[in-house]
Amino acid sequence: LMSLIIPANTLASGGFSVDNSCRFNDGSSDTLTKSFSSSGNRKTWTFSAWFKLGLVPAASRLFSIGNDASNTIFSIFFTAGDLRIEDVQGGNATLNFRTDQIFRDPSAWSNLVFACDTTQGTNTNRFKIYHNGTQITSFSTETYPSQNVDTLVNYTTGSATIGARAASPSGSYFDGYMSEVVMIDGSQEAPTSFGEFDEDSGIWKPIDVSGLTFGTNGFYLDFEDSGALGADVSGNSNNFTV
Secondary structure, eight states: OEEEEOOTTSSOSSSSOOOEEEEEOGGGTOOEEEOOSSOOOSSEEEEEEEEEESOOOSOEEEEEEEEETTTEEEEEEEETTEEEEEEEETTEEEEEEEEEEEOOOSSSOEEEEEEEETTOSSGGGSEEEEETTEEOOOEEEEEOOOTTOOOSTTOOSSEEEESSBOSBSOBOOOOEEEEEEEEEESOOOOGGGTEEEOTTTOOEEEOOOTTSOOOTTOEEEOOOOTTOTTOBOSSSOOOOBO
């Protein structure tokens, strides 16, 4: 893992500027991990990350929580380019999505936002995925969580892992760059909490997230400290370990 200075206009043009990213090398099994001592809000949360692919392997994890790859795991990952999100408990998927959209571009930065609120009465409002500010609505697999179900996100089981599968057996390492990695514990946010469309170019670009309410297990990784890449700057001190 290494901290990188992002060249000007690479991730933002005018306004808020992102200066750093974290490089993950799958050949070095790079990960950031964190165990939580208490559970947060498992029903309502939002995860956002900016990323740039280095490779498009058979399986590559952005974010994962759990301790058993077959029975207890939440995972956001790419499989041959398509995006998959699973929350498996007791061997059964409480939510399961596989996008028709393919992610195979190693030249561009992208933003993904995953917004969950299982208390919602309408099932399609319980879990939403946004890519570069636009909601993804086309899936080859589409299983929404039951109302009021507890997900594994913000749970104490296993460890939260950025860049690989958290559960045993470990693996599925991410290769590429990440920046502005944010977890919001306790609210289902819109993508406009993390980015905005440039009024001139129409390109989705990052905004300052430091003023958000992160909640108990929330975190904000900006990768500015090369000596402590997992430092949480949300104010919660939910620091990850390299």
